[in-house]
Amino acid sequence: xxxxxxxxxxxxxxxxxxxxxxxxxxxxxxxxxxxxxxxxxxxxxxxxxxxxxxxxxxxxxxxxxxxxxxxxxxxxxxxxxxxxxxxxxxxxxxxxxxxxxxxxxxx
DNA sequence: ACGGTGACGACAG
DNA sequence: TCTGTCGCCACCG
Numbered sequence: 001x002x003x004x005x006x007x008x009x010x011x012x013x014x015x016x017x018x019x020x021x022x023x024x025x026x027x028x029x030x031x032x033x034x035x036x037x038x039x040x041x042x043x044x045x046x047x048x049x050x051x052x053x054x055x056x057x058x059x060x061x062x063x064x065x066x067x068x069x070x071x072x073x074x075x076x077x078x079x080x081x082x083x084x085x086x087x088x089x090x091x092x093x094x095x096x097x098x099x100x101x102x103x104x105x106x107x
Numbered sequence: 108a109c110g111g112t113g114a115c116g117a118c119a120g
Numbered sequence: 121t122c123t124g125t126c127g128c129c130a131c132c133g
Contacts, residue, residue, distance in 0.1 A: 006130065025115055035116090036128045042114040043130070049114095061115065068114030078114095 006032075010044040011051065013104050017058040020085040021102035022094060024062050031104040046071055057081040064097030 013028050025045075029038040041059075045068060048054040057078045061067045066089065069078040079089045088095040 029115080034129085037130080038115040039113060039128065040115090040130050043112090045114050047131085056114080059114075066114090071114055 006037075006040065007044040007047060010041050011048060011054055014045070014048070014054055014056065014059060016104065016107050017055055017102055020087060020100070022058045022060055022064070022082070022087065022097075022100050023102050023104070024060060024064075026062050027101075027103060028059070042068065055081075058085075058102075060094060060097075064094035064100075066092050066094075 009032055010028055013023075013031065017023055024038075025041040026035070026038040028041045029035055034040075045054075045056045045059055048056050049071065056068065057072070059068070066078050066082075069075050069092070072078050079092075082089055082094070087100055094100060
């Protein structure tokens with residue numbers, strides 16, 4: 001279904017991210033056909049904070065860094081949620097980031 | 108209606 | 121390798 005709302009498109013993808021996996025803003029933007037709008041994806045995630053069922057903590061930047069942690073209720077929440085799912089975080093970064101990447105196309 | 112803003116990413120030095 | 125700069129564009133006041 002063509003949804004004109006860019007945010008909603010982003011949310012639909014983020015909702016699909018499996019437990020224990022992560023993806024990046026750029027991957028989502030690219031999958032939506034707007035490779036240069038990764039920034040907008042991040043902006044959308046900020047707004048997603050108010051919604052339910054959006055695992056925003058599973059979206060990190062291209063380096064696997066938790067750049068959005070400051071936008072959570074507490075800065076440590078993002079890390080805690082990921083660690084609960086078996087993802088190890090070291091120095092604000094996902095350890096073995098490559099092994100945890102999930103892509104929308106593999107859904 | 109319009110300009111500033113930003114949970115990014117690519118590239119130059 | 122690491123830091124700085126620039127382009128990108130939907131949203132909000």
